[in-house]
Amino acid sequence: xxxxxxxxxxxxxxxxxxxxxxxxxxxxxxxxxxxxxxxxxxxxxxxxxxxxxxxxxxxxxxxxxxxxxxxxxxxxxxxxxxxxxxxxxxxxxxxxxxxxxxxxxxxxxxxxxxxxxxxxxxxxxxxxxxxxxxxxxxxxxxxxxxxxxxxxxxxxxxxxxxxxxxxxxxxxxxxxxxxxxxxxxxxxxxxxxxxxxxxxxxxxxxxxxxxxxxxxxxxxxxxxxxxxxxxxxxxxxxxxxxxxxxxxxxxxx
Ligand SMILES: Nc1ncnc2c1ncn2[C@@H]1O[C@H](COP(=O)(O)OP(=O)(O)OP(=O)(O)O)[C@@H](O)[C@H]1O
Numbered sequence: 095x096x097x098x099x100x101x102x103x104x105x106x107x108x109x110x111x112x113x114x115x116x117x118x119x120x121x122x123x124x125x126x127x128x129x130x131x132x133x134x135x136x137x138x139x140x141x142x143x144x145x146x147x148x149x150x151x152x153x154x155x156x157x158x159x160x161x162x163x164x165x166x167x168x169x170x171x172x173x174x175x176x177x178x179x180x181x182x183x184x185x186x187x188x189x190x191x192x193x194x195x196x197x198x199x200x201x202x203x204x205x206x207x208x209x210x211x212x213x214x215x216x217x218x219x220x221x222x223x224x225x226x227x228x229x230x231x232x233x234x235x236x237x238x239x240x241x242x243x244x245x246x247x248x249x250x251x252x253x254x255x256x257x258x259x260x261x262x263x264x265x266x267x268x269x270x271x272x273x274x275x276x277x278x279x280x281x282x283x284x285x286x287x288x289x290x291x292x293x294x295x296x297x298x299x300x301x302x303x304x305x306x307x308x309x310x311x312x313x314x315x316x317x318x319x320x321x322x323x324x325x326x327x328x329x330x331x332x333x334x335x336x337x338x339x340x341x342x343x344x345x346x347x
Contacts, residue, residue: 097124099265099296100145105154107140114140116320118154122265127287127297129307131331132317133340138300141317142269145298146178147171158265173202177263179254179271185242191253192238195225198257228256232286248279255286266290268299272306284309308332316340 100122107115114137122128130138143149145156147168156163163171185194199221229235232252237245245253251271258266271287272280280303287297287310301307307314307328314331316324318340324331331337 098122099124099159100298101157102141102145103155103157105141105144105151105156107137107144107149107151113320115144115151118320118322120315120322122296122298123313124296125291125294126312127291127299127310129299129301129311129314130317131301131304131307131314135319136317137320138317139269140320142178142267142298142300146176146267169201172261175264176267177258177261177265178267179251179258179269185250185253185257187241187243189242190239191234191242191245192222192225192229194242194253195228195256195260196221199225199260202261225256225260228260229253231259231289232256233282248275251275252279252283252286255283259290264296266295266297268297268301270301270303271299272301272303280306 098121100120102118102120105115105118106113118137118141120141130141132138140149144151145163147163147166147170151164154164158171158174158176161174163174163176166174186197189197196218226235226238229238232255234249234252234256237249242250242253251274255271268287272283275283284306287299290297291310297310299307299310311328314324314326314328315322316331316334316337323340324334324337326334
């Protein structure tokens, strides 16, 4: 059997009377790019939030690399090697681009960046060098000294990706990484995510844009109304009539 990095077992989650996730069982294999797709309200973000500790499941468990994540705080999960990029970037708008990447590295390193004076944090030349290397990787190096608040939406998302990559996670969770980007920026992000794949990093991507999904995914799970309705390779999913019906009302993927 392939090496399983993340194992989601029998997860249920309701909001009041609404069953957002019903008996979800999902296994993410090492090195894969695993896409989770489905129509609006299918439960994709809820699933991701359960995985990173932002939402407790009502029942069930999430195990990463042999360690139970359920019940842990998001920062603990991050320190175990799980990083995530959300639809709304988690960045410090008052700091520069490179300082944001440095803070992300420190957060992973000791989890205590909040308790140090900011000035002393930014004097580590090795750290700055590594942060600049990451910014080059995502195409933001020339903007390293810009105030983050001045960045476009697409650049903020790329910055958040650099903040994740500097943590060298084993598992990277991406919630619509190209939402709001132009086609040009989307294609640059696809290229970047392909390069990360070459480094063996496991990724879970929630995405509506089928161009992104079919460019990147090795494996696809389809959710509808909180239930997994199909799983398989992109070719399996493309030809699956149940998916076409549930996901796109019968249109072809
Ligand atoms: N905090 C919450 N409180 C109440 N209901 C919620 C909450 N979060 C999500 N829901 C509901 O749970 C269901 C699943 O939502 P979720 O955001 O996980 O879907 P999604 O597949 O990510 O949708 P989208 O593609 O639109 O982002 C929806 O009906 C949503 O309205």
